[in-house]
Amino acid sequence: MSVAVYIAVMAGVTYLIRVIPFAMVRKKIKSEFIKSLLYYMPYAILSAMTFPAIFYSTGNTVTAGVGTVTAIVLAYFDLPLIAVAISAAAAAFGVGFLV
Amino acid sequence: MKVKSNFLSGVISGIPVGLGYLSVSFAFGIMAVRSGLTSFQAVIISLTNLTSAGQVGGVDIIAAGGSLLEMAAVQFMINLRYSLMGLSLSQNLDSSFTLPHRLAAAYGITDEIFALCSTHKEPIKPAYMYGTIFIAASGWVGGTLIGAAAGEVLPPSVTASLGIVIYGMFIAIFIPPSVKHKSIFFVVISAALLSIALRIFLPSISVGFSVIICGLISSVAGAVIFPKTEEEES
Incomplete structure (x- = not known):
């Protein structure tokens, strides 16, 4: 299938999600369940997208594993986004010379 | 004049967002090229979608040759939060925010622009929101282009390691609140x-x-x- 078709569907759905409530809806969401669901969803999705994909992200599970642990430890100490990400890559790159 | 200054104040308050987007989209650009897309395709995705997790999910599906239904369902699910943000923002818009402006500005509802606009002191004017979107989208598209270009010229050992960058960023987003x-x-x-x-x-x-x-x-x-x-x- 053409990549352009994929991109069109991607962009179309994403725009509709943004525009429909922003332009049309005026009511406030009252349901505690829905509010909780929408609050947790980004974390759940990011986690499900990260694991196990991160272990295959460098083409070598050992370097990826070292990078993953590096990222988790640095994120635990609340380092900036970019520092965590670059350190994970640097760790994976460094270990790449040993395996 | 007034319109211009609103736009400018939007641009200025959006500068940190634009800089942050530059680095995240750099990682996206590399990831997209590693998944077999061209730089041009990566840039078009960033320009038309303006969202990190949704784009990564989308590129995964393109790379795996998934169905369009799957693409639509994944985008719906990953980006559903923008509906809530749009809903919330719609409660605090200036009266000059007419329907055409809403249709245009909806393009730029992201986590960070939502954060900027929802903490804005006065009702949001269209020009202000356009300013924040303009600078944020510039950073997002520019970073994608630089990342994709880098992905095409850097040696494979380097780009392989850089494949982990976008996931490292995801970890940096969800680990700190998990600790708290x-x-x-x-x-x-x-x-x-x-x-x-x-x-x-x-x-x-x-x-x-x-x-x-x-x-x-x-x-x-x-x-x-x-x-x-x-x-x-x-």
Whole structure:
């Protein structure tokens, strides 16, 4: 299938999600369940997208594993986004010379 | 004059967002090229979607040759939060924010622009929101282009390591709140374990649907076990 078709569907759905409530809806969401669901969803999705994909992200599970642990430890100490990400890559790159 | 100054103040308050986007989209650009897309395709995706997780999910599906239904479902699921943000923003718009302006500005509803606009002191004017979107989207598209170009010229050993960057950023987003809130910790751990288990025991399920299933089950479980109350939100 053409990549352009994929991109069109991607962009179309994403725009509709943004525009429909922003332009049309005026009511406030009252349901505690829905509010909780929408609050947790980004974390759940990011986690499900990260694991196990991160272990295959460098083409070598050992370097990826070292990078993953590096990222988790640095994120635990609340380092900036970019520092965590670059350190994970640097760790994976460094270990790449040993395996 | 007034319109111009509103636009400018939007641009100025959006500069940190634009700089942040530059680095995240750099990682996206590399990831997209590694998944077999061209720089041009990566840039068009960033220009038309303006969202990180949704684009990564989308590129995964393109790379795996998934169905369009899967693409639509994944985008819906990953980006659903923008509906809530749009809903929230719609409550605090200036009267000059007419329907055509709403249709245009909806393009730029992202986590960070929502944060900027929802903490804005006065009702949001269209020019202000356009300013924030302009600078944020410039950073997003520019970073994608630089990342994709770098992905095409850097040696494979370097780009292979850089493949982990976007996931490192995701980890930096969901680990700190997991340390602070046991509810988020629960949601993050269960989504990760479910996702790993699905890959091992049901490898025939595509990546996109796996993200939907795991994301939905663990956020429903979180909402049932740890419902958010109004006090916690503030």
